[in-house]
Amino acid sequence: MLDAVILTGLTLGAIVLGLLFIMALLSPLEALTWWAGWTSHAPSPGKLSEEVREEIEAQADRRREVGARPRFYLVYLTAIGGVSAEELSYRERVFLETLTEALPEAVIISDVYPFSVTNNPLTGERMLGWLWRKIHEKRKTITGGILATFIFARNLFNVAVSADPRYGPINNAGVAREIAKSLYRHDYPLAGDIPVVIMGWSGGGQIAVGVAPFLCLGLDAPIYVVSIGGVLTDDPGIAFVEHLWHLQGDKDHFHLISDILFPGRWPFIKNSAWNRFKRAGKMTVITPGPMSHTGKGDYFDSNAILPNGQTFVERTVEIIRDAVRTIQPPPPTSIEEELEELLGRGA
Amino acid sequence: MLNNSLRSLMAISPELQHALLVLFLAILSLLFGNSVVLFANRVSRSQFIRSLLAFAFLFLLTFLFWTLSVQALSAMVFGVHKPFVDVFIIVSQSFTPFILGFLILLPHLGHYLYALLRVWVVINLIIHVAHAYDFGSAQALVVSLLGWLLLELATSLSFLKLDAVKRWFLKIATGKAEYRDPNDLVMAYVRAQRALMLQAAQQQEGRDA
Structure with a gap:
């Protein structure tokens, strides 16, 4: 009897491991086939996408109605447990609402799903969309909870794709394109200039750093990153970040994964992008309190309370507010000037 | 035709059959593992297959x-x-x-595995040569690696024009002479998109005025 149970357990374990291995092996394909033009919404290098052209026209219409310029734009990227930008968890929604109240001078955006190059939710129109929807629906049951591991794994592999120098540029350019589209939908000026802060929680932290070069170049904007317990790799994209604030709770030990797995973060690799960035004083590590990485007592917990009476989420918001308020806007440039510079570079 | 080929394949020694099978699987697996460069260079599906065949041929020549x-x-x-x-x-x-x-495809781990596989192959070759020829380690090392060094030298000597021949062959076989680095391609794309967007915005401003 016991042998049969052990055998069944081992077989199931082997099947799960096999599935995870196949998922890891196939994980770069979404970004690669998108870039190669084998799927819909593929980029067309020679011409401007119709969506962007429409957005330029719509923005011109809206410009007459728009009031004061926001001081900065904040883009929130969810963690690896997320299936869609529309279906953020309750605690994330509370965090974003609190942050919106704390920063009336900012535009806060949260409609980009960071684990897809086309902003396509895991539960959206995709080959295995039905399966992800089923897993997501049953997430709160015991079996669903176990199956939800596959959601974490899928998105974790996507983080690895983003950090891989072979796939990263393609994957991150796709996500950056979706972020840019969202910014323009929120009236981000075409001439750039307004600072953009990418906030990433957990795996979203790596994506935030990964998209920085493409946003910096594509928007002509200074890019800042707020990493909320972010799993930050040794992505060279960090060189394009003006400043990075990394929140690391006392009970959050996920940073150890990056410390070990990514050679560019090892302290003795002096010339890595990560270590150069740190030496330049562009990184601030902040310990907000006894926060854990995720779940009860994490950065967005509105029930856990600090000795001073603040909830964890209030403390997180306070730190982010104080950090981003130190950002100085760059001097404005005109479209003509920038175009001249760009075309001069042989674009 | 196929029957004749099969019959002649069956006629060769089992060792050679095994060697051919290993070589075929190794080339196939390596090509898929390294196919990222083809996707990055935006090849079509048919070009993808042609490129795989062309790279397989080049790999075979090196071998x-x-x-x-x-x-x-x-x-x-x-x-x-x-x-x-x-x-x-x-x-x-x-x-x-x-x-x-094919494991090279794995994100993050892939390029470490590729380095590991290459080292493993070189060590394997030295061991096999030493065993087959009854050589000492130093002799086997010279025989195994000198050929590789010669190849590296030949490809870096510009007057031999091997690079030009390779590009000519790839152009004929796949329609693409050069395969560029993904990061360069993506950066060029983003820069071009930015210029196109600014031009469109300028035109829009002109219309509004």
Whole structure:
């Protein structure tokens, strides 16, 4: 009897491991086939996408109605447990609402799903969309909870794709394109200039750093990153970040994964992008309190309370507010000037 | 035709059959493992297949050069001659780790695994050469690596124009002479999109005015 149970357990374990291995092996394909033009919404290098052209026209219409310029734009990227930008968890929604109240001078955006190059939710129109929807629906049951591991794994592999120098540029350019589209939908000026802060929680932290070069170049904007317990790799994209604030709770030990797995973060690799960035004083590590990485007592917990009476989420918001308020806007440039510079570079 | 080919394949020694199978699987696996460069260069589906075949041919040429160099060096330097087929079997056996070449596709781990596989193949070759030729480690090292060094030298000597020949071949076979680095391609794309967007915005401003 016991042998049969052990055998069944081992077989199931082997099947799960096999599935995870196949998922890891196939994980770069979404970004690669998108870039190669084998799927819909593929980029067309020679011409401007119709969506962007429409957005330029719509923005011109809206410009007459728009009031004061926001001081900065904040883009929130969810963690690896997320299936869609529309279906953020309750605690994330509370965090974003609190942050919106704390920063009336900012535009806060949260409609980009960071684990897809086309902003396509895991539960959206995709080959295995039905399966992800089923897993997501049953997430709160015991079996669903176990199956939800596959959601974490899928998105974790996507983080690895983003950090891989072979796939990263393609994957991150796709996500950056979706972020840019969202910014323009929120009236981000075409001439750039307004600072953009990418906030990433957990795996979203790596994506935030990964998209920085493409946003910096594509928007002509200074890019800042707020990493909320972010799993930050040794992505060279960090060189394009003006400043990075990394929140690391006392009970959050996920940073150890990056410390070990990514050679560019090892302290003795002096010339890595990560270590150069740190030496330049562009990184601030902040310990907000006894926060854990995720779940009860994490950065967005509105029930856990600090000795001073603040909830964890209030403390997180306070730190982010104080950090981003130190950002100085760059001097404005005109479209003509920038175009001249760009075309001069042989674009 | 196919029957004849199969019959002639069956007629060859089991060792050679095994060597050919290993070589075929290794090339196939390595090509898929390294296919990222094809996606990055935005090849169409048909170009993808043609490129795989073209790269397989180039890989085979490199393999044959290496085999010939092992045969020639052991004969010329150490005076031990073996028939080409025997050396072919030795070298292809040492390529067995490349059957795992598809693992290069794995994000993050892939490029470390690729480095590991290459080191494994070189060590394998040295061991196989030492065993087959009854050489010491130093002799096996010279015979195994000198060919590779010669190949590296030949490709870096510009007057031999090997690079131009390679580009000509790729152009004929796949329609693409050069395969660029993904990061350069993506950066060029983002820069071009930015310029197009600003031009469109300028035109829009003109219309509004």
